[in-house]
Amino acid sequence: MDAQNILESITTxxxxxxKFMEIIHVNxxxxxxxxxxxEVLKKSKLRDLFANDKSIIINQVYDAIALNQSSTSRDIEISLKARGRHNVDCYVQTIFFNKDKHVLLEMRAQKRIKNIVENAKFVNQNNATEMITRSIAHEIKNPLGGIxxxxxxxKKEIKEEHKEFTNIIIDEVDRLKNYIDKMHGPLDLPNFKDINIHLxxxxxxxxxxxKSINYKKNYDPSIPTLFVDQDMIIQILLNLLKNANEAITExxxxxxxxxxxxxxxxxxxRHKLVAxxxxxxxxxxxxxxxANKLFLPLITDKEKGSGLGLSISQKLIQINKGIITFEEENKKTIFKMIIPIEKY
Known part of the structure; x- marks a missing residue:
């Protein structure tokens, strides 16, 4: 594996x-x-990327060029011209190619680390939920069959006028069984195929x-087709968009x-690209x-909610190798479906 491939494989x-701060390589x-x-970054100088010329990172690079000095900055806030503010760890050191001085910067976004931790929490939470629900379902479904x-x-032994009571028992048993089955997610095998997520x-x-006045679409048309189960993705979108629609005012x-x-x-x-x-x-x-229990079954603050929508959605997205995350920012509620892009 050559140096360029190694740099591409690094997640930071x-x-x-x-030595003139002209960018010659990015991963x-x-x-x-x-x-x-x-292509655009390689035509830029490093200082052009930052909103503030006095960025700590720029000072680190000056020190590396002038003094051959390596340095590390922890959890510093940087303002980028293209994408707002980020908190990062930054390591800077001098390196030499063909006796020419260069500077290597390695930045690790704190939010990405937080996302990895949060995603692991969602996965672990879902795995624990699966074990609990399977155990509960087994204990409940056995006696339901007997009932x-x-x-x-x-029903065969009693008078016609009393059969409505046995019908109630049978109907309620069926309802409970269906409810428990829903907690497990889909029973059918997934049918993966290429789909256009925007459609x-x-x-x-x-x-x-x-209503058209209640939504706006902000699509990236460059997203390729996703190799997923269409019905499962539709069900997830139904749950998430229905929740959002019920949460907003007129x-x-x-x-x-x-x-x-x-x-x-x-x-x-680690996936190279995700949608x-x-x-x-x-x-x-x-x-x-x-908020910390949203993806557990039977958790809801809705008066008529079942508490199964998000739990089932998380299971469906995992079947499609993805994950659903939740966050709140600037008084807005954000649910994200993250799905690997396998063809690009």
Whole structure:
């Protein structure tokens, strides 16, 4: 493996400049951090990327060029011209190519570290939920079968006028069984195929009848087709968009934003590219008492909610090698579907 391939495989953002601070190399993670392509970045000087010329990182690079001095800055806030503010750890050192001095910068975004930790938490939470629900389902479904069988036998022995009571028993047993089955997620094997995620979003918006004044689409047309189970993705979108629509007021807005992210880790597997579908609403928000338990079954603050929508959605997205995350920012609720891009 050559040096360039090694740099591409690194999840932290790497930039190499010459002694004039002209960028000569960036890896994919740096493209993502600075929201720009390699071709554009290589035509820039390092200081052009920052909103503030007095950035700590610029000073680190000056020291590396003038004094051959390596340095590390922890959890510093940087302002980028292209993509707002970030907190990063930054390591800077002098390196030499063909006796010419260069500077290597390695930046690790704190938010990415936080995302990896949060994603692991969601996965672990879902795995624990699966074990609990399987155990509960087994303990409940066995006696339910006996109750239904007894009610069917009793129905044959009693008078017609009393059969409505056995019918109630049988119907309620069936309802409980279906409820428990839903907690497990889909029973059918997934049917993976290439789909256009934007067409599915548009379809779900029509199904839910969301008014045009209550949503805006912010699509990235460069996202390629995703290799997923179409019905599962539709069900997830139905759950997320329905929740957002119920949370907003008559003049509220739901933003459906799609983007590509790079070097994203899901369930300990790093994917070179992922599609991020964000459902952002400015509604009433999520009750703080349940914010850390949203993806557990039977957790809801809705009067008529079942508490299964998000739990089932998380299971469905995992079948498609993805994950759903939740965050709140600037008084907005954000749910993200993150799905690996396998063909690019």
């Amino acid at each position: 953002s790497v930039i190499i400049t010459n 994919s993670a740096a493209e993502s951090l600075f929201s720009s392509s390699k 239904k069988g007894a009610a069917q036998l009793l 599915l979003i548009d379809k779900v918006i029509k199904i839910l009848g969301i 003049t509220g807005i739901i933003e459906i934003k799609t983007r590509i992210d790079r070097s994203f880790t899901i369930n300990s597997i 991020v579908i964000s459902i952002i609403d400015n509604g009433i928000g999520v009750n703080k008492d349940i």
